[in-house]
Amino acid sequence: MNTKNKITVFAPATVANVAVGFDLLGFALDKPGDEISVKFIDKPGLVISTITGTGNKILPSDPEKNTAGFSALCLLRHLGIENMGIEMEIHKKMPFGSGLGSSAASAVAGVMAVNELLGTPLSKQALLGFAASGEELASGDYHVDNVAPSLLGGIIFTRNNSTLDIHSLPVPTDLVATVIYPHIEILTKDARNILSKEISLSKSIQQNGNLGALIIGLYNNDYDLISRSLEDVMIEPQRSKLIPHFHDVKNAAKDAGALGSSISGAGPSIFALSKGLSTAKKVGQAMQAIFTKNGIINECFVSAINTEGCKRIL
């Protein structure tokens, strides 16, 4: 793409569920993330000209079938300018199927890039539904626990996915995330199917207690409370079976000083939250060591909570 009049945005990876907020909580990382560039062209319609960083996977270049393309199309249709000539380049700079919201980042970047190119006719918040539609194309679910923090940044609580009833939570300044991505494959479908459709009332109450207390801990900057609350009794016991060495990694994180840890999204990535960057780095080393000694290639990302979300970088 000719760089003249080109606009590039970055949409960050996200950690969804956050132990106790299954389908409801998510936060954004500084890195990794996806980059998408757009520019006006003379030929009518949205065209995806380039897709990089997909490794062995081939993403559809038809905008109707591409997560980033579709979210952008939804915006263009909303504005009644579907035939506007726009060329889009997609640069995947984060792993697929990692539990880090790869499709959400693409959906967010796609719609945000086009909105920027058009001179921001809509606010960031107003793009949420279009991004959710892009995400739905990839995941089959209209939910925003990854999309909302990737777009808006911070820690986002969703009361109701279908009505986009979302709320930004306070982000304690010293809260730092560590994410370990072990190079093993878990299909989101399998991660969904392993979940029991019923849970016990007592576990539900315990989870409610931890979710409420996590929110209170964030409002009150209470790291001890955040730590006590990061205990998933509903989902993690079921899904952790899909991640080898999960409990050793979790114990390593705790021993290294993490406030808590759990599965990122549907996995296989595991996130930890720590107070302070140096602890978060030690936690990362300790978690990586478990996978590494067991011969599992892995990557570590250490990041403050990204409070900006998706942004224009060029």
Added chain:
Amino acid sequence: MNTKNKITVFAPATVANVAVGFDLLGFALDKPGDEISVKFIDKPGLVISTITGTGNKILPSDPEKNTAGFSALCLLRHLGIENMGIEMEIHKKMPFGSGLGSSAASAVAGVMAVNELLGTPLSKQALLGFAASGEELASGDYHVDNVAPSLLGGIIFTRNNSTLDIHSLPVPTDLVATVIYPHIEILTKDARNILSKEISLSKSIQQNGNLGALIIGLYNNDYDLISRSLEDVMIEPQRSKLIPHFHDVKNAAKDAGALGSSISGAGPSIFALSKGLSTAKKVGQAMQAIFTKNGIINECFVSAINTEGCKRIL
């Protein structure tokens, strides 16, 4: 009782569960409540000399078997002065079995009165465990969703009942409670037994969304969000079957402008929350009208959220 050196405390009624915080949320009312008086006597040991306001029910006067007496005994034992001569008068000024935390109010008033008489050797917060033990004697469960707000006032969220991990939530200034107590009997045992031991994952997620959003609404003074969040999809659909005309009463509350309504504790009382006193009064009239036209005697209490909790009144 000779009034010389007598100390009297008032412990308020409470609304537990608050639609979406089953076993975890509760708030205190200004009225009704229980009054307990204590004074030193020469004869060793705690003696309950008078119990009034129990109607047809006979409460045990043995302190070991009486909710108020037992919570006081727990404190005296903790302090190593079990044989201290103390006379206690219990004046029940609220209905039993109403779902308004009658036994919790007695447990709180009992331990608070003795602590005051002794010159407050312990803080209010430190009395919580003793009050919970008194409540356990009556209800069979060691839980603090009524006891904590009756003691401390306000809206209290409990992360974990067994560790007394409780947290005060902000109380929006204009939040006013309406409580209707229909004179029908529901045994707490029946209200427990009607509950399914399992719930669907999807309903649990919906409830989590509402609970988290209610807490956020309280922090942000967001009455619309509080209103959207006061929707119990877990417990109310099961327990409301025990309360005749429940849905009509609930609809009447909503139509009269309530933010939301649900069952108070294990029922049969129904609470509503409204913005402002005049709305709360209208809501009360509308709710009462349904019971009254159906021939059910009922009482209405309209009260701001009581942020003081248990207090010395004489």
